[in-house]
Amino acid sequence: MPPPRSRSRSRSVRRPPAARPRAAATPRASAARPTALDDRFFRQIVAGMRNGVLAIFRDGRLALINDEAYRIFGLARQPGDLGRPFAEVLRDQADIVRVLSSVFDLTTLPNRAELRLKGSQRVIGYTLSLVRDEAEQVTGAALFFKDLTRVEQIEERERLRDRLAAVGEMAAAIAHEVKNPLAGIEVMAGVLRRQMDDASEAHTVLGDIITEAKMANAIVQEVLEFVRPIRLQVDRTTIGAAVDAAVTFAENKSRRGEVAVEVSVPPNLPDLHADYYQLTQLFTNLLTNAFEALGGQGRVRIAARAVHLDHGAPDAAPREAVVVEIADDGPGMSAELIDRVFNPFFTTKPQGSGLGLAIVRKIVDAHDGRIDLESAPGRGTTVRVTLPVTGDDHDVHQ
Numbered sequence: 001m002p003p004p005r006s007r008s009r010s011r012s013v014r015r016p017p018a019a020r021p022r023a024a025a026t027p028r029a030s031a032a033r034p035t036a037l038d039d040r041f042f043r044q045i046v047a048g049m050r051n052g053v054l055a056i057f058r059d060g061r062l063a064l065i066n067d068e069a070y071r072i073f074g075l076a077r078q079p080g081d082l083g084r085p086f087a088e089v090l091r092d093q094a095d096i097v098r099v100l101s102s103v104f105d106l107t108t109l110p111n112r113a114e115l116r117l118k119g120s121q122r123v124i125g126y127t128l129s130l131v132r133d134e135a136e137q138v139t140g141a142a143l144f145f146k147d148l149t150r151v152e153q154i155e156e157r158e159r160l161r162d163r164l165a166a167v168g169e170m171a172a173a174i175a176h177e178v179k180n181p182l183a184g185i186e187v188m189a190g191v192l193r194r195q196m197d198d199a200s201e202a203h204t205v206l207g208d209i210i211t212e213a214k215m216a217n218a219i220v221q222e223v224l225e226f227v228r229p230i231r232l233q234v235d236r237t238t239i240g241a242a243v244d245a246a247v248t249f250a251e252n253k254s255r256r257g258e259v260a261v262e263v264s265v266p267p268n269l270p271d272l273h274a275d276y277y278q279l280t281q282l283f284t285n286l287l288t289n290a291f292e293a294l295g296g297q298g299r300v301r302i303a304a305r306a307v308h309l310d311h312g313a314p315d316a317a318p319r320e321a322v323v324v325e326i327a328d329d330g331p332g333m334s335a336e337l338i339d340r341v342f343n344p345f346f347t348t349k350p351q352g353s354g355l356g357l358a359i360v361r362k363i364v365d366a367h368d369g370r371i372d373l374e375s376a377p378g379r380g381t382t383v384r385v386t387l388p389v390t391g392d393d394h395d396v397h398q
Protein backbone atom coordinates (compact mmCIF):
# COMPACT_ATOMS: atom_id res chain seq x y z
CA MET A 1 0.00 0.00 0.00
CA PRO A 2 1.34 3.47 -0.80
CA PRO A 3 2.09 5.56 2.25
CA PRO A 4 -0.63 8.09 3.14
CA ARG A 5 -0.01 11.38 1.45
CA SER A 6 1.54 13.92 3.68
CA ARG A 7 -0.79 16.88 4.12
CA SER A 8 2.06 19.21 3.40
CA ARG A 9 2.05 18.07 -0.23
CA SER A 10 -1.61 18.70 -0.70
CA ARG A 11 -2.47 21.53 -3.12
CA SER A 12 -5.83 22.43 -1.79
CA VAL A 13 -6.94 25.71 -3.35
CA ARG A 14 -8.53 26.83 -0.11
CA ARG A 15 -5.22 27.10 1.70
CA PRO A 16 -4.18 30.75 2.09
CA PRO A 17 -1.44 31.12 -0.50
CA ALA A 18 0.90 33.16 1.63
CA ALA A 19 1.04 30.45 4.27
CA ARG A 20 2.47 27.85 1.85
CA PRO A 21 4.90 29.75 -0.28
CA ARG A 22 6.55 26.70 -1.80
CA ALA A 23 3.47 24.65 -2.58
CA ALA A 24 3.71 25.07 -6.35
CA ALA A 25 7.46 25.22 -6.74
CA THR A 26 8.84 22.69 -9.18
CA PRO A 27 12.44 21.44 -9.18
CA ARG A 28 13.02 23.17 -12.53
CA ALA A 29 11.75 26.59 -11.44
CA SER A 30 14.52 29.10 -12.00
CA ALA A 31 15.21 31.96 -9.64
CA ALA A 32 13.86 34.53 -12.14
CA ARG A 33 10.47 32.89 -12.32
CA PRO A 34 7.89 33.16 -9.60
CA THR A 35 8.52 30.30 -7.27
CA ALA A 36 5.42 30.60 -5.21
CA LEU A 37 1.73 31.10 -5.64
CA ASP A 38 1.97 34.31 -3.74
CA ASP A 39 -0.72 36.94 -3.48
CA ARG A 40 0.66 38.98 -6.36
CA PHE A 41 0.74 36.00 -8.69
CA PHE A 42 -2.87 35.16 -7.87
CA ARG A 43 -3.85 38.74 -8.58
CA GLN A 44 -2.05 38.62 -11.92
CA ILE A 45 -3.84 35.40 -12.86
CA VAL A 46 -7.18 37.02 -12.18
CA ALA A 47 -6.24 40.28 -13.90
CA GLY A 48 -5.14 38.49 -17.07
CA MET A 49 -8.07 36.10 -17.27
CA ARG A 50 -10.17 36.15 -20.38
CA ASN A 51 -13.21 35.53 -18.23
CA GLY A 52 -14.91 38.11 -16.10
CA VAL A 53 -14.12 37.52 -12.43
CA LEU A 54 -15.78 39.28 -9.55
CA ALA A 55 -15.76 38.44 -5.87
CA ILE A 56 -17.62 39.86 -2.90
CA PHE A 57 -17.16 39.55 0.83
CA ARG A 58 -19.88 38.08 3.02
CA ASP A 59 -20.97 41.60 4.05
CA GLY A 60 -21.54 42.63 0.43
CA ARG A 61 -18.38 44.63 -0.19
CA LEU A 62 -16.65 44.21 -3.51
CA ALA A 63 -13.46 42.22 -2.98
CA LEU A 64 -12.19 41.86 -6.53
CA ILE A 65 -13.13 42.64 -10.10
CA ASN A 66 -10.96 42.20 -13.17
CA ASP A 67 -10.68 44.20 -16.40
CA GLU A 68 -12.73 41.74 -18.44
CA ALA A 69 -15.60 42.09 -15.96
CA TYR A 70 -15.47 45.88 -16.28
CA ARG A 71 -15.45 45.52 -20.07
CA ILE A 72 -18.44 43.18 -20.18
CA PHE A 73 -20.42 45.41 -17.82
CA GLY A 74 -19.40 48.49 -19.80
CA LEU A 75 -18.03 50.10 -16.64
CA ALA A 76 -14.91 52.19 -16.11
CA ARG A 77 -12.70 51.18 -13.18
CA GLN A 78 -12.91 53.72 -10.36
CA PRO A 79 -10.18 53.90 -7.71
CA GLY A 80 -12.53 53.36 -4.79
CA ASP A 81 -14.52 50.44 -6.24
CA LEU A 82 -12.96 47.74 -4.09
CA GLY A 83 -14.39 47.78 -0.60
CA ARG A 84 -17.60 49.51 -1.66
CA PRO A 85 -20.93 47.62 -1.55
CA PHE A 86 -21.15 45.67 -4.80
CA ALA A 87 -24.74 46.84 -5.36
CA GLU A 88 -23.44 50.42 -5.58
CA VAL A 89 -20.59 49.69 -7.97
CA LEU A 90 -22.86 47.55 -10.18
CA ARG A 91 -26.00 49.64 -9.78
CA ASP A 92 -26.58 49.68 -13.56
CA GLN A 93 -26.43 45.88 -13.71
CA ALA A 94 -29.61 45.02 -11.83
CA ASP A 95 -29.53 41.35 -12.92
CA ILE A 96 -26.03 40.80 -11.61
CA VAL A 97 -26.90 42.53 -8.36
CA ARG A 98 -29.92 40.23 -8.03
CA VAL A 99 -27.83 37.10 -8.68
CA LEU A 100 -25.15 38.14 -6.21
CA SER A 101 -27.64 39.26 -3.56
CA SER A 102 -29.11 35.78 -3.30
CA VAL A 103 -25.84 33.86 -3.40
CA PHE A 104 -25.56 33.28 0.35
CA ASP A 105 -29.14 31.99 0.60
CA LEU A 106 -29.08 29.47 -2.21
CA THR A 107 -28.65 25.77 -1.60
CA THR A 108 -27.60 25.08 -5.20
CA LEU A 109 -25.53 27.68 -6.94
CA PRO A 110 -26.01 28.32 -10.67
CA ASN A 111 -23.40 26.63 -12.82
CA ARG A 112 -22.98 27.65 -16.45
CA ALA A 113 -26.21 29.60 -16.32
CA GLU A 114 -26.99 32.29 -18.86
CA LEU A 115 -28.18 35.82 -18.41
CA ARG A 116 -28.97 38.69 -20.76
CA LEU A 117 -27.72 41.98 -19.38
CA LYS A 118 -30.58 44.43 -19.79
CA GLY A 119 -28.75 47.62 -20.73
CA SER A 120 -26.22 46.29 -23.20
CA GLN A 121 -28.14 43.21 -24.37
CA ARG A 122 -24.95 41.22 -23.88
CA VAL A 123 -25.44 37.57 -22.99
CA ILE A 124 -23.17 36.12 -20.35
CA GLY A 125 -22.61 32.56 -19.21
CA TYR A 126 -21.81 32.53 -15.49
CA THR A 127 -20.93 30.28 -12.59
CA LEU A 128 -21.23 31.24 -8.95
CA SER A 129 -19.13 29.77 -6.19
CA LEU A 130 -18.67 30.36 -2.51
CA VAL A 131 -15.38 31.33 -0.93
CA ARG A 132 -14.64 29.49 2.33
CA ASP A 133 -11.90 29.90 4.90
CA GLU A 134 -9.89 27.09 6.51
CA ALA A 135 -12.72 26.46 8.96
CA GLU A 136 -15.14 26.00 6.04
CA GLN A 137 -16.91 29.21 6.96
CA VAL A 138 -18.31 31.10 4.01
CA THR A 139 -16.41 34.37 3.71
CA GLY A 140 -17.57 35.49 0.30
CA ALA A 141 -18.68 34.54 -3.17
CA ALA A 142 -17.16 34.62 -6.62
CA LEU A 143 -18.77 35.09 -9.98
CA PHE A 144 -17.01 33.79 -13.09
CA PHE A 145 -18.50 34.74 -16.40
CA LYS A 146 -17.90 34.90 -20.10
CA ASP A 147 -19.35 37.13 -22.78
CA LEU A 148 -21.44 34.81 -24.93
CA THR A 149 -22.97 37.50 -27.15
CA ARG A 150 -20.97 36.49 -30.19
CA VAL A 151 -21.53 32.76 -29.59
CA GLU A 152 -25.25 33.43 -29.20
CA GLN A 153 -25.43 35.33 -32.44
CA ILE A 154 -23.70 32.52 -34.30
CA GLU A 155 -26.01 29.92 -32.75
CA GLU A 156 -29.07 32.01 -33.52
CA ARG A 157 -27.90 32.39 -37.09
CA GLU A 158 -27.39 28.64 -37.40
CA ARG A 159 -30.80 27.92 -35.94
CA LEU A 160 -32.36 30.32 -38.40
CA ARG A 161 -30.39 28.81 -41.28
CA ASP A 162 -31.69 25.34 -40.37
CA ARG A 163 -35.21 26.63 -40.11
CA LEU A 164 -34.93 28.44 -43.42
CA ALA A 165 -33.48 25.36 -45.08
CA ALA A 166 -36.48 23.26 -44.00
CA VAL A 167 -39.08 25.92 -44.86
CA GLY A 168 -37.23 26.77 -48.03
CA GLU A 169 -37.15 23.24 -49.37
CA MET A 170 -40.87 22.86 -48.93
CA ALA A 171 -41.64 26.30 -50.31
CA ALA A 172 -39.44 25.74 -53.34
CA ALA A 173 -41.18 22.43 -54.08
CA ILE A 174 -44.64 24.01 -53.81
CA ALA A 175 -43.61 27.07 -55.82
CA HIS A 176 -42.32 24.88 -58.65
CA GLU A 177 -45.56 22.90 -58.70
CA VAL A 178 -47.70 26.03 -58.66
CA LYS A 179 -45.69 28.00 -61.23
CA ASN A 180 -46.82 26.12 -64.34
CA PRO A 181 -50.57 25.86 -63.61
CA LEU A 182 -50.51 29.57 -62.72
CA ALA A 183 -48.93 30.49 -66.01
CA GLY A 184 -51.55 28.27 -67.68
CA ILE A 185 -54.41 30.09 -65.93
CA GLU A 186 -53.04 33.46 -66.98
CA VAL A 187 -52.57 32.46 -70.63
CA MET A 188 -55.95 30.72 -70.95
CA ALA A 189 -57.78 33.61 -69.28
CA GLY A 190 -56.08 35.90 -71.79
CA VAL A 191 -57.24 33.73 -74.71
CA LEU A 192 -60.78 33.72 -73.38
CA ARG A 193 -60.79 37.45 -72.78
CA ARG A 194 -59.78 38.13 -76.35
CA GLN A 195 -62.83 36.18 -77.46
CA MET A 196 -65.16 38.22 -75.27
CA ASP A 197 -66.94 41.38 -76.05
CA ASP A 198 -65.03 44.26 -74.36
CA ALA A 199 -68.15 45.51 -72.60
CA SER A 200 -69.22 42.14 -71.19
CA GLU A 201 -69.12 41.30 -67.51
CA ALA A 202 -67.08 38.16 -68.31
CA HIS A 203 -64.40 40.40 -69.85
CA THR A 204 -64.00 42.26 -66.56
CA VAL A 205 -63.98 39.05 -64.52
CA LEU A 206 -61.32 37.53 -66.76
CA GLY A 207 -59.28 40.72 -66.34
CA ASP A 208 -59.48 40.22 -62.55
CA ILE A 209 -58.43 36.57 -62.91
CA ILE A 210 -55.37 37.64 -64.89
CA THR A 211 -54.45 40.28 -62.28
CA GLU A 212 -54.81 37.78 -59.44
CA ALA A 213 -52.78 35.16 -61.31
CA LYS A 214 -50.04 37.73 -61.93
CA MET A 215 -49.97 38.56 -58.23
CA ALA A 216 -49.76 34.91 -57.25
CA ASN A 217 -46.97 34.51 -59.75
CA ALA A 218 -45.07 37.43 -58.22
CA ILE A 219 -45.29 35.73 -54.82
CA VAL A 220 -44.04 32.47 -56.32
CA GLN A 221 -41.10 34.33 -57.86
CA GLU A 222 -40.36 35.97 -54.51
CA VAL A 223 -40.44 32.60 -52.75
CA LEU A 224 -38.10 31.07 -55.29
CA GLU A 225 -35.76 34.03 -54.98
CA PHE A 226 -35.87 33.76 -51.22
CA VAL A 227 -34.97 30.07 -51.08
CA ARG A 228 -32.14 30.40 -53.57
CA PRO A 229 -28.84 30.62 -51.67
CA ILE A 230 -27.26 34.07 -51.83
CA ARG A 231 -24.11 34.32 -53.89
CA LEU A 232 -22.58 37.65 -53.08
CA GLN A 233 -21.05 39.75 -55.83
CA VAL A 234 -18.74 41.62 -53.52
CA ASP A 235 -17.47 44.97 -54.69
CA ARG A 236 -16.66 48.38 -53.24
CA THR A 237 -20.09 49.60 -52.29
CA THR A 238 -20.99 53.10 -51.20
CA ILE A 239 -23.73 53.02 -48.62
CA GLY A 240 -25.10 56.37 -49.74
CA ALA A 241 -25.65 55.09 -53.29
CA ALA A 242 -27.40 51.90 -52.09
CA VAL A 243 -29.65 53.94 -49.77
CA ASP A 244 -30.56 56.47 -52.51
CA ALA A 245 -31.43 53.68 -54.95
CA ALA A 246 -33.49 51.96 -52.25
CA VAL A 247 -35.55 55.11 -51.61
CA THR A 248 -36.50 55.19 -55.29
CA PHE A 249 -37.28 51.46 -55.43
CA ALA A 250 -39.38 51.62 -52.27
CA GLU A 251 -41.35 54.58 -53.64
CA ASN A 252 -42.16 52.50 -56.71
CA LYS A 253 -43.09 49.43 -54.68
CA SER A 254 -45.36 51.10 -52.17
CA ARG A 255 -47.18 54.37 -51.74
CA ARG A 256 -44.99 56.99 -50.11
CA GLY A 257 -47.73 59.64 -50.06
CA GLU A 258 -46.90 62.58 -47.80
CA VAL A 259 -44.16 60.74 -45.92
CA ALA A 260 -41.05 62.90 -45.37
CA VAL A 261 -37.81 61.03 -45.98
CA GLU A 262 -34.69 62.39 -44.34
CA VAL A 263 -31.38 60.85 -45.41
CA SER A 264 -28.24 61.62 -43.47
CA VAL A 265 -25.30 59.63 -44.77
CA PRO A 266 -21.97 61.37 -44.15
CA PRO A 267 -19.80 61.54 -47.28
CA ASN A 268 -16.69 60.29 -45.48
CA LEU A 269 -18.16 56.90 -44.56
CA PRO A 270 -15.90 54.02 -45.54
CA ASP A 271 -17.01 52.03 -48.58
CA LEU A 272 -18.06 48.46 -47.82
CA HIS A 273 -16.85 45.26 -49.43
CA ALA A 274 -20.38 44.20 -50.11
CA ASP A 275 -22.94 43.27 -52.75
CA TYR A 276 -24.47 46.52 -53.99
CA TYR A 277 -27.57 44.85 -55.40
CA GLN A 278 -28.25 42.91 -52.21
CA LEU A 279 -27.76 45.95 -50.00
CA THR A 280 -30.13 47.92 -52.19
CA GLN A 281 -32.70 45.16 -51.79
CA LEU A 282 -32.14 45.11 -48.02
CA PHE A 283 -32.81 48.86 -47.66
CA THR A 284 -35.67 48.71 -50.16
CA ASN A 285 -37.45 46.07 -48.07
CA LEU A 286 -36.96 48.08 -44.88
CA LEU A 287 -38.14 51.32 -46.46
CA THR A 288 -41.11 49.59 -48.06
CA ASN A 289 -42.14 48.35 -44.63
CA ALA A 290 -41.73 51.85 -43.22
CA PHE A 291 -43.87 53.40 -45.98
CA GLU A 292 -46.51 50.68 -45.55
CA ALA A 293 -46.55 51.18 -41.77
CA LEU A 294 -46.96 54.94 -42.18
CA GLY A 295 -49.83 54.71 -44.63
CA GLY A 296 -48.92 57.92 -46.45
CA GLN A 297 -48.32 60.16 -43.38
CA GLY A 298 -45.27 60.59 -41.18
CA ARG A 299 -41.51 60.63 -41.29
CA VAL A 300 -38.71 58.20 -42.11
CA ARG A 301 -35.15 58.95 -41.07
CA ILE A 302 -32.22 57.09 -42.59
CA ALA A 303 -28.94 57.75 -40.83
CA ALA A 304 -25.58 56.08 -41.28
CA ARG A 305 -22.41 56.27 -39.21
CA ALA A 306 -19.08 54.49 -38.92
CA VAL A 307 -18.43 52.45 -35.77
CA HIS A 308 -15.84 50.11 -34.33
CA LEU A 309 -17.26 46.76 -33.35
CA ASP A 310 -16.26 45.14 -30.16
CA HIS A 311 -15.81 41.42 -30.76
CA GLY A 312 -16.72 40.18 -27.35
CA ALA A 313 -13.17 38.89 -27.22
CA PRO A 314 -10.70 40.97 -25.24
CA ASP A 315 -7.72 40.19 -27.49
CA ALA A 316 -9.33 40.77 -30.89
CA ALA A 317 -8.87 44.07 -32.69
CA PRO A 318 -12.07 46.08 -33.04
CA ARG A 319 -13.61 45.81 -36.44
CA GLU A 320 -14.66 48.70 -38.65
CA ALA A 321 -18.33 48.73 -39.52
CA VAL A 322 -21.11 50.97 -40.71
CA VAL A 323 -24.43 51.27 -38.89
CA VAL A 324 -27.48 52.26 -40.90
CA GLU A 325 -30.62 53.16 -38.97
CA ILE A 326 -34.01 53.36 -40.58
CA ALA A 327 -36.51 54.90 -38.21
CA ASP A 328 -40.18 55.58 -38.81
CA ASP A 329 -42.75 57.21 -36.56
CA GLY A 330 -45.44 54.72 -37.51
CA PRO A 331 -47.58 52.51 -35.27
CA GLY A 332 -44.63 50.40 -34.00
CA MET A 333 -44.80 46.75 -32.96
CA SER A 334 -45.55 44.79 -29.82
CA ALA A 335 -42.89 42.52 -28.31
CA GLU A 336 -44.75 39.41 -29.59
CA LEU A 337 -44.79 40.82 -33.09
CA ILE A 338 -41.09 41.66 -32.96
CA ASP A 339 -40.36 38.02 -32.05
CA ARG A 340 -42.03 36.80 -35.24
CA VAL A 341 -41.38 39.37 -37.93
CA PHE A 342 -38.20 37.74 -39.24
CA ASN A 343 -39.94 34.39 -39.71
CA PRO A 344 -40.45 33.64 -43.38
CA PHE A 345 -44.09 34.06 -44.45
CA PHE A 346 -45.06 35.95 -41.32
CA THR A 347 -47.17 38.94 -42.31
CA THR A 348 -49.94 41.10 -40.91
CA LYS A 349 -50.77 42.55 -44.32
CA PRO A 350 -53.55 41.22 -46.54
CA GLN A 351 -51.31 41.38 -49.61
CA GLY A 352 -47.99 40.68 -47.89
CA SER A 353 -45.92 37.58 -48.50
CA GLY A 354 -44.04 37.96 -45.23
CA LEU A 355 -40.68 37.50 -46.89
CA GLY A 356 -39.41 41.09 -46.75
CA LEU A 357 -37.67 40.87 -43.39
CA ALA A 358 -36.66 37.22 -43.85
CA ILE A 359 -34.78 38.31 -46.97
CA VAL A 360 -33.32 41.28 -45.11
CA ARG A 361 -31.98 38.93 -42.44
CA LYS A 362 -30.57 36.59 -45.04
CA ILE A 363 -28.70 39.44 -46.74
CA VAL A 364 -27.42 40.80 -43.42
CA ASP A 365 -26.17 37.32 -42.44
CA ALA A 366 -24.50 36.82 -45.81
CA HIS A 367 -22.55 40.02 -45.12
CA ASP A 368 -21.73 38.86 -41.61
CA GLY A 369 -23.60 41.81 -40.19
CA ARG A 370 -26.31 42.11 -37.59
CA ILE A 371 -29.75 43.58 -37.40
CA ASP A 372 -31.60 44.93 -34.38
CA LEU A 373 -35.17 46.09 -34.07
CA GLU A 374 -36.35 48.68 -31.63
CA SER A 375 -40.07 49.20 -31.56
CA ALA A 376 -43.04 49.62 -29.27
CA PRO A 377 -46.72 50.18 -29.99
CA GLY A 378 -47.27 53.86 -30.73
CA ARG A 379 -43.56 54.64 -30.59
CA GLY A 380 -42.44 53.93 -34.14
CA THR A 381 -39.87 51.45 -35.35
CA THR A 382 -36.13 51.73 -35.69
CA VAL A 383 -34.23 49.07 -37.59
CA ARG A 384 -30.48 49.12 -37.05
CA VAL A 385 -28.32 47.30 -39.58
CA THR A 386 -24.65 46.88 -38.77
CA LEU A 387 -22.42 45.85 -41.66
CA PRO A 388 -18.70 45.21 -41.34
CA VAL A 389 -16.54 47.15 -43.76
CA THR A 390 -14.69 44.00 -44.73
CA GLY A 391 -16.18 40.54 -45.06
CA ASP A 392 -15.73 37.38 -43.08
CA ASP A 393 -11.93 37.30 -43.31
CA HIS A 394 -11.52 39.53 -40.26
CA ASP A 395 -14.03 37.65 -38.24
CA VAL A 396 -13.28 35.91 -35.00
CA HIS A 397 -15.62 33.02 -34.33
CA GLN A 398 -15.12 31.79 -30.82
Ligand SMILES: Nc1ncnc2c1ncn2[C@@H]1O[C@H](COP(=O)(O)OP(=O)(O)OP(=O)(O)O)[C@@H](O)[C@H]1O
Binds near residue numbers: 290
Ligand atom coordinates in the same frame (compact mmCIF):
# COMPACT_ATOMS: atom_id res chain seq x y z
N1 LIG B 1 -41.63 49.52 -39.90
C1 LIG B 1 -42.58 48.70 -39.46
N2 LIG B 1 -43.56 49.17 -38.64
C2 LIG B 1 -44.53 48.35 -38.18
N3 LIG B 1 -44.61 47.02 -38.46
C3 LIG B 1 -43.65 46.49 -39.26
C4 LIG B 1 -42.60 47.29 -39.79
N4 LIG B 1 -41.80 46.49 -40.54
C5 LIG B 1 -42.34 45.26 -40.47
N5 LIG B 1 -43.46 45.25 -39.74
C6 LIG B 1 -44.30 44.07 -39.43
O1 LIG B 1 -43.55 42.92 -39.75
C7 LIG B 1 -44.30 42.09 -40.63
C8 LIG B 1 -43.34 41.32 -41.52
O2 LIG B 1 -42.66 42.21 -42.39
P1 LIG B 1 -42.08 41.64 -43.75
O3 LIG B 1 -41.43 42.77 -44.47
O4 LIG B 1 -41.27 40.44 -43.47
O5 LIG B 1 -43.37 41.13 -44.53
P2 LIG B 1 -44.54 42.01 -45.15
O6 LIG B 1 -44.12 43.44 -45.24
O7 LIG B 1 -45.77 41.71 -44.38
O8 LIG B 1 -44.65 41.37 -46.60
P3 LIG B 1 -43.61 41.54 -47.80
O9 LIG B 1 -42.48 42.38 -47.31
O10 LIG B 1 -43.17 40.18 -48.14
O11 LIG B 1 -44.41 42.20 -48.84
C9 LIG B 1 -45.22 43.03 -41.35
O12 LIG B 1 -46.36 42.35 -41.85
C10 LIG B 1 -45.56 44.03 -40.24
O13 LIG B 1 -46.57 43.53 -39.40
Ligand SMILES: [Mg+2]
Binds near residue numbers: 288289357
Ligand atom coordinates in the same frame (compact mmCIF):
# COMPACT_ATOMS: atom_id res chain seq x y z
MG1 LIG C 1 -42.30 43.94 -46.08
